[in-house]
Amino acid sequence: LVLVIGFSLASARMDARINEMLEHDGTQLHLVSGFLGTEVLEALKHLRSLSTEAITLAALDSPEPAQLRLLEFSFLTLAQRNPLYQQVRWIDETGKERARITRDKGELHVGAQEDLQDKSDRYYFSDSNVLLPGELFISRLDLNEEHGQIEMPPRPVLRIATPVAGSDRKRRGIIAINIDMKYLFDFARNMEQADAVAEYLLVNQEGVLLNEDFLKVLAEDENAQDAGGIGPVIDEEAPGVDFAALQPELWEKALAEDTGSLEAADGLWTWRKLSPVDTLKQLTRVFPEHLVAFDQMIHDNFSLTLLAHRPVGTMEDVRSENRLLMSLGIIFTLSVYGLTLFFYLSGTARARRLEQDAASAKERASDMARMKELEERFHRLVEASTIGQLVVDSDGRIVISNHAAEKMLGYQKWELQGASVDALLPESLREKHVGLREGYMQAPEARRMGEGRNLSAVRKDGTMVPVEVGLSPYSDEGQPMVLANIIDLSHRKG
Incomplete structure (x- = not known):
C-alpha cells in the first residue's frame, strides 16, 4: 500500500509539472497569434488604398519619369509611416519592376532604374497577376530573394499584392508590399x-x-x-x-x-x-x-x-526530482504510519497543518508571480502594436494604454492610465456615453463601437481625430475588461 501511494504521488506530481510546462508554453505561443493578423490587416488596407490613388493611376496610364518619381514619393511616404514595410513596388504586367522603395538597415532607398529587376519568374507575381483588380493576395512566409539569390543574412518576409489596371482597363501588373517578419x-x-x-x-x-x-x-x-x-x-x-x-x-x-x-x-x-x-x-x-x-x-x-x-x-530533471520525492514519500508515509498516535498526542499534527498552510501560501504566491509575469508580457505586446490600444475596466477607467494610442491622442507616457475613457469623447456625448458603456458591460461582446456612425476622439489639446473603435471584452482575475482597438482615420489614403 505504501509503495502504491508513493508511486501515485510521484506520478501525479510529475503530470502536474509537465502540464504546468505545457500550459506555460501554450500561453506564450498564443500571445503571438493575435499580432500577426493585426499587422497584415493594416497592410491590406494600405495596399487597397494605394492601388486606387490618383498618383498611382496616373503613373499606370503614363509611366514617364516625372510620374514615376511621384509614385516613388508616394511609396516612400507609406514606408516611412510603417517601419515593417521592407519593400513597396509596382511590377508591370511583364514582371518588370517599374518603381521600388527598399528599406535596408533601417534606411529607405529609391530603386535606381538600373537596379530594377525582372520578377516574372517569382510565384507571388504569377499568382497575383492573374487576379482581378481589387482582389488581394497573401503569400507564404519565406526568405527574400534578390537577383535570383536568397538575401544574406536571410530576411523572412510576407508579401501582399493586388493587380492594377489603367484607365483603359488594361492590366498594368501588380502593386506589392513586402512585410518584414523579423x-x-x-x-x-x-x-x-x-x-x-x-x-x-x-x-x-x-x-x-x-x-x-x-x-x-x-x-x-x-x-x-x-x-x-x-x-x-x-x-x-x-x-x-x-x-x-x-x-x-x-x-x-x-x-x-x-x-x-x-x-x-x-x-x-x-x-x-x-x-x-x-x-x-x-x-x-x-x-x-x-x-x-x-x-x-x-x-x-x-x-x-x-x-x-x-x-x-529538462525532462530528466523532472523525473529525478520525482524519484527523490517518491522515496521521501515512502519514508514519510512509513513514519506517519508508525508515529500517528505520538504526533496526535504531542500536538505535532497541528504543527503539520500549519506547515501545509504555509506551503499552500507559498504555492499561491508562486502562482501569482507567474500570472504577473504573463501580465507583463501581455503589456509588452500591447505596447508594441502599431494600432492604438486601450484596456478599460468596468468603471470606464483606462488601465493600460500603448504608445500608438498615446501618440494618436497627444498624451505623454502613463498620462492616460487611471483617466476616464469618457474624457476621450466629445463633451456633448460624454454623459450619454456613461449609460451606453454601463449597458455594454452588462452583456459585453466583440463588435464595433458606434455602428453606422462617424466617431471622433478628443486629443489632449482639444482637437478632434476621426477614429474607428473595435471592442473586445475579456476577463482578468474575474474582473471584466475591454480591449479597445483604435484606428486613426485622419491619414487615410485614397
Missing part, C-alpha cells in the same frame, strides 16, 4: 531569454525551419545528438533547413493538429499554428467594410507553426 523572430528570441530552458522555433507550411539560430543551439546539444535528434545533420550553409525531414513524427502531428504537444526522444514539444488569414476573418467581423469578402481574398494557404522545445535534460 519581429516574429525577435519575439521568439525574447521569449527564450525570459525562459532559459525553453527554445522557440518557427517553421513555415513547407516544413522549412526559418530561424537557424535556434537550430544551431540544438545542434550543440550532445543529448539531442545522442538521441538521434536534429543536431548532427545541420548544414550551416543552407538558408533554410528541412525541419519536416528532421522531425517527421512531430511534423506529422503538427500538420494534423493546430495546437498540441508531444514528448519525444529529444524532449518535450509544444506547438501552435499561426494563420493570419484566420485571424483576419475574426478581425473583419469588427471592421467588415475594410476588406472585400473573404471569398474574394486569394492567398497561398499561408500558415506558420511556432514550436516550443524543452530539451530531454
Whole structure:
C-alpha cells in the first residue's frame, strides 16, 4: 500500500509539472497569434488604398519619369509611416519592376532604374497577376530573394499584392508590399531569454525551419545528438533547413493538429499554428467594410507553426526530482504510519497543518508571480502594436494604454492610465456615453463601437481625430475588461 501511494504521488506530481510546462508554453505561443493578423490587416488596407490613388493611376496610364518619381514619393511616404514595410513596388504586367522603395538597415532607398529587376519568374507575381483588380493576395512566409539569390543574412518576409489596371482597363501588373517578419523572430528570441530552458522555433507550411539560430543551439546539444535528434545533420550553409525531414513524427502531428504537444526522444514539444488569414476573418467581423469578402481574398494557404522545445535534460530533471520525492514519500508515509498516535498526542499534527498552510501560501504566491509575469508580457505586446490600444475596466477607467494610442491622442507616457475613457469623447456625448458603456458591460461582446456612425476622439489639446473603435471584452482575475482597438482615420489614403 505504501509503495502504491508513493508511486501515485510521484506520478501525479510529475503530470502536474509537465502540464504546468505545457500550459506555460501554450500561453506564450498564443500571445503571438493575435499580432500577426493585426499587422497584415493594416497592410491590406494600405495596399487597397494605394492601388486606387490618383498618383498611382496616373503613373499606370503614363509611366514617364516625372510620374514615376511621384509614385516613388508616394511609396516612400507609406514606408516611412510603417517601419515593417521592407519593400513597396509596382511590377508591370511583364514582371518588370517599374518603381521600388527598399528599406535596408533601417534606411529607405529609391530603386535606381538600373537596379530594377525582372520578377516574372517569382510565384507571388504569377499568382497575383492573374487576379482581378481589387482582389488581394497573401503569400507564404519565406526568405527574400534578390537577383535570383536568397538575401544574406536571410530576411523572412510576407508579401501582399493586388493587380492594377489603367484607365483603359488594361492590366498594368501588380502593386506589392513586402512585410518584414523579423519581429516574429525577435519575439521568439525574447521569449527564450525570459525562459532559459525553453527554445522557440518557427517553421513555415513547407516544413522549412526559418530561424537557424535556434537550430544551431540544438545542434550543440550532445543529448539531442545522442538521441538521434536534429543536431548532427545541420548544414550551416543552407538558408533554410528541412525541419519536416528532421522531425517527421512531430511534423506529422503538427500538420494534423493546430495546437498540441508531444514528448519525444529529444524532449518535450509544444506547438501552435499561426494563420493570419484566420485571424483576419475574426478581425473583419469588427471592421467588415475594410476588406472585400473573404471569398474574394486569394492567398497561398499561408500558415506558420511556432514550436516550443524543452530539451530531454529538462525532462530528466523532472523525473529525478520525482524519484527523490517518491522515496521521501515512502519514508514519510512509513513514519506517519508508525508515529500517528505520538504526533496526535504531542500536538505535532497541528504543527503539520500549519506547515501545509504555509506551503499552500507559498504555492499561491508562486502562482501569482507567474500570472504577473504573463501580465507583463501581455503589456509588452500591447505596447508594441502599431494600432492604438486601450484596456478599460468596468468603471470606464483606462488601465493600460500603448504608445500608438498615446501618440494618436497627444498624451505623454502613463498620462492616460487611471483617466476616464469618457474624457476621450466629445463633451456633448460624454454623459450619454456613461449609460451606453454601463449597458455594454452588462452583456459585453466583440463588435464595433458606434455602428453606422462617424466617431471622433478628443486629443489632449482639444482637437478632434476621426477614429474607428473595435471592442473586445475579456476577463482578468474575474474582473471584466475591454480591449479597445483604435484606428486613426485622419491619414487615410485614397
